[in-house]
Amino acid sequence: NAGVTQTPKFQVLKTGQSMTLQCAQDMNHNSMYWYRQDPGMGLRLIYYSASEGTTDKGEVPNGYNVSRLNKREFSLRLESAAPSQTSVYFCASSTRGGFNEQFFGPGTRLTVL
Amino acid sequence: DAKTTQPTSMDCAEGRAANLPCNHSTISGNEYVYWYRQIHSQGPQYIIHGLKNNETNEMASLIITEDRKSSTLILPHATLRDTAVYYCIVRLMNSGGSNYKLTFGKGTLLTVNP
Numbered sequence: 001n002a003g004v005t006q007t008p009k010f011q012v013l014k015t016g017q018s019m020t021l022q023c024a025q026d027m028n029h030n031s032m033y034w035y036r037q038d039p040g041m042g043l044r045l046i047y048y049s050a051s052e053g054t055t056d057k058g059e060v061p062n063g064y065n066v067s068r069l070n071k072r073e074f075s076l077r078l079e080s081a082a083p084s085q086t087s088v089y090f091c092a093s094s095t096r097g098g099f100n101e102q103f104f105g106p107g108t109r110l111t112v113l
Numbered sequence: 114d115a116k117t118t119q120p121t122s123m124d125c126a127e128g129r130a131a132n133l134p135c136n137h138s139t140i141s142g143n144e145y146v147y148w149y150r151q152i153h154s155q156g157p158q159y160i161i162h163g164l165k166n167n168e169t170n171e172m173a174s175l176i177i178t179e180d181r182k183s184s185t186l187i188l189p190h191a192t193l194r195d196t197a198v199y200y201c202i203v204r205l206m207n208s209g210g211s212n213y214k215l216t217f218g219k220g221t222l223l224t225v226n227p
Contacts, residue, residue: 035217042217045215102159
C-alpha cells in the first residue's frame with residue numbers, strides 16, 4: 001500500500017515550457033487535491049476533484065489545468081510555466097464525505113527559470 | 114472557515130510534553146478543529162481532530178476549551194522526530210457537499226531539542 005505517489009520528485013523548466021505532474025493513490029479514495037507551497041508559507045489549494053469525473057477550482061487555479069483520469073489518478077498541467085510557479089506541489093486524497101482526513105504525497109519540487 | 118492564530122515557533126526538550134496552542138475565537142458550533150503537521154520537506158500528515166470533547170489517539174491529545182475558542186495539541190513525550198510545523202485548522206465536516214478545502218496558515222514550528 002503505497003498511499004499517494006507523485007512523479008517527478010524534482011523538475012526544472014524554462015519559462016514557457018509545459019509539463020504535467022502526476023499523482024496516484026491506492027486507497028480507493030474518491031477525492032483528490034493539488035496544493036502548492038511557497039517558501040515559508042502554508043499550503044494553498046490549486047484544484048480539487050470531489051469524485052471521479054468532477055474537478056473544481058481552489059484558491060489559486062490560474063495557470064493550471066487538471067485531469068481526473070480515473071479514480072486513482074489526478075494530474076496537474078502547467079501549459080506555459082512562469083517563474084511565479086516555482087514551488088513545491090503536493091497531491092492529496094481523501095474519502096468524499098465525513099472528516100476528510102487528507103493523505104499527502106511526498107511532493108514535487110518545481111523550479112521555473 | 115474560522116480563522117486560527119498560532120505562535121510562530123516553540124521549543125521543547127526531548128522527552129517532555131509539547132503543548133501547542135491554537136486560538137479560534139470565531140469558530141462556529143458545527144466546525145471541527147483539525148491538526149496536521151509537516152516534517153521538513155515532506156507532505157503534511159494528519160494528527161487528530163475534535164469537535165468539543167477532548168480527544169486522544171496514538172499520536173497526540175487534543176484539548177478544546179469549553180467555549181471552543183481555543184485548543185491545545187499535546188504531544189506527551191516529544192522526540193526529535195516530532196520537530197515539524199504544526200497546523201491548526203478549523204472547518205466543517207464534509208457532508209458530501211462542496212466543503213473540501215483545508216486552509217493551511219503558517220502554523221507553529223516546534224523544535225524538539227536534545
